Amino acid sequence: MIESVRKKDLFTLIQPLLPKCHSLAMSLLPDDLQAQQLIVDSFTQCLLKEKSLWLDRDWDESDKKDQLHLRRLMLKSWIKVMVHLGMRRATQLQIRYEGVEHREFYHLDASTRVVAWLKYDQGWNISEIESTLGLKKFEVIEKVHNSRFILTGGLKRSQELQG
Amino acid sequence: MMNRDHFARKIPAYFDGTLTERERTELESFVGTNREFAEYFKLKQAEYNNLKNSIPHFQFSTEAQTQMEGELKEVIDNLFHTESSNVIEKFSSWVKEKL
The missing domain is CATH 1.20.5 (Single alpha-helices involved in coiled-coils or other helix-helix interfaces)
Structure with missing residues (x-):
């Protein structure tokens, strides 16, 4: 009985995060199947990595009240693992980005893509990105600057082509 | 004496949120007192807002x-x-x- 409550609570916690995780996974690996596999694998690793936090937890009323905080915590741990796995897979799979849409975006290296996604799509600030990805502040700033430079260049080119 | 170029260089960092409080205030007051620069600033702001469009949005x-x-x-x-x-x-x- 308690176990089924824990399972249900854990699932309720992660369910709203799925569209975001899908978007991040696709940013890392622009292939539906690979992205879905990445979501499942990173979720499994994330739970195993912080077993005491997610699996051994006795979900009580205060957890339900604090759900937003817990969900944010889960999202950050999940992203961290997903980025780690996704970057490795992006290299191993040697995915060709030529044919895909948003060429400029996929021409950025995987970690810069993640930083750009967190910063410009999700609106995270530098320190949040720094702590979640385990990067140094100057590294995050460098990736933010590089991605902006390349992405605005791409925007200008596509506007010129349209005009 | 800080000139236009000095502040123009600070604009990207301003939108990225990486300027110090003091630098931010200085830039904002320069924008407030210089009409031609304010136009340039608006242009850069639009460019920055457009960045979101260059990040792919995936249908789930x-x-x-x-x-x-x-x-x-x-x-x-x-x-x-x-x-x-x-x-x-x-x-x-x-x-x-x-x-």
């Missing part, structure tokens, strides 16, 4: 979401199952030890 279909939810439920089930088995195993070996 209901079908794909349902499938994904099923897989993640399975992950949770399996992990809890493994956890319960471990507890039983630990208990049995403890009993064996005691006997």
